[in-house]
Amino acid sequence: MRLTQGTFSFLPDLSDAEIAAQIDYALAQGWSCVVEYTDDPHPRNTFWEMWCVPLFDLRDAAGVMQEVSACRAGHPHAYVKVNAFDSTRGFETTRLSFIVQRPKTEPGYAMARTETHGRVQRYTYTRRRDAADGRPLA
């Protein structure tokens, strides 16, 4: 099941040239980029692993792309995303975040519905197992 998180996630995967163009846009806005990866893209998991220290003072996408490729090579089966952080006072937050790599097969999440007191229902998402070997994808 295709993971839809962050900007562009309903579009076909971006090519490297398109990723570089998006990063160039972010840098032109004065945002700093950082590369993050995870094997647990649960929507509640906001803490992905940082691949490198945030890349401050860059002018060109080549530096970020270098880290993106290095992260892909280091974690070929993980989800990788690029965040662009805006330090302007009042924003001080991530302005753009998009996935730049996803595993070949995405098992996705299964929703379990539990009935509790009265008419209340609780929902939990658990990671689906990979059909081939039953292990969660790393």
Add this chain to the structure above:
Amino acid sequence: MSAIVPTAARADVEPAPGVDLGEIFRDSKVGEVLEGLDRDLVGLLPVKQRTREIAAFLLVSKARERQGLATGAPPLHMCFTGNPGTGKTTVARRMAEILHRLGYVRKGHLVDVTRDDLVGQYIGHTAPRTKDVLKRAMGGVLFIDEAYYLYRPENERDYGQEAIEILLQAMENQRDDLVVILAGYKDRMDTFFRSNPGMSSRVAHHIDFPDFTDAELDAIARLMLERMQYRFAPAAAAAMREYILQRRGQPNFANARSIRNALDRARLRQANRLFEEGGMATREALETIAESDVRASRVFAGLADAAPR
């Protein structure tokens, strides 16, 4: 200008599948930068000449590329040698602009670093530092001032060697992403290249910056004052010429930089003088540097002009 604009319809240029060099030249707007170089910088004739030659070479490489002729990426890394204050950083900035306009670097900014920015203080500190600087310089020009300090032969465990190796790798593999300009004193730079043949073979263009003559320094002083919207009183101009002669013989003389520092101090003294005189200061008084403002310099007393730190 004329050195690189081809005269129209030269006989030896094939008309049909040719490339209009003039058109590339105009489209790139490189002429403006070259003219700016001529206009804004006093003297430095050999430097201007070499800059033109490099610009012409890059332009022709572009034209060859359009014709599908084998070019390879033209070598772009450069070395600027010369004494302090001879305009190396200034010319490097212009060079970045030229490279940007000709499309050899994508952004055209200049990242100015020295040994401290590249070399770490403990094991494992150097590589991330150097790579961080390289990433910042990507799409532009990396200007390494006093590059020879990277190599310390007396200490074989010096981390500078590590920085040099990472630099070399980037200069070789990421030629599309950045251009490196090394700068420093001529003799020390030569020693540096002798002991680092890998570096020497990757630096294609060497530009030597001559010292300014006294007359050029005088012209620079007047140009700087004009840009700051000041001017010399007639006697002050003579005092400045005398100052240049005296200053040159003293230690730590740094050509145009010494002149700028002298002018900055003269402006301080002028402000102080006007303030102590009190009352109304006319517009003329505000923009005039008097002889006494220049003469008060310690240089005339035969002392070094900068206060000891």
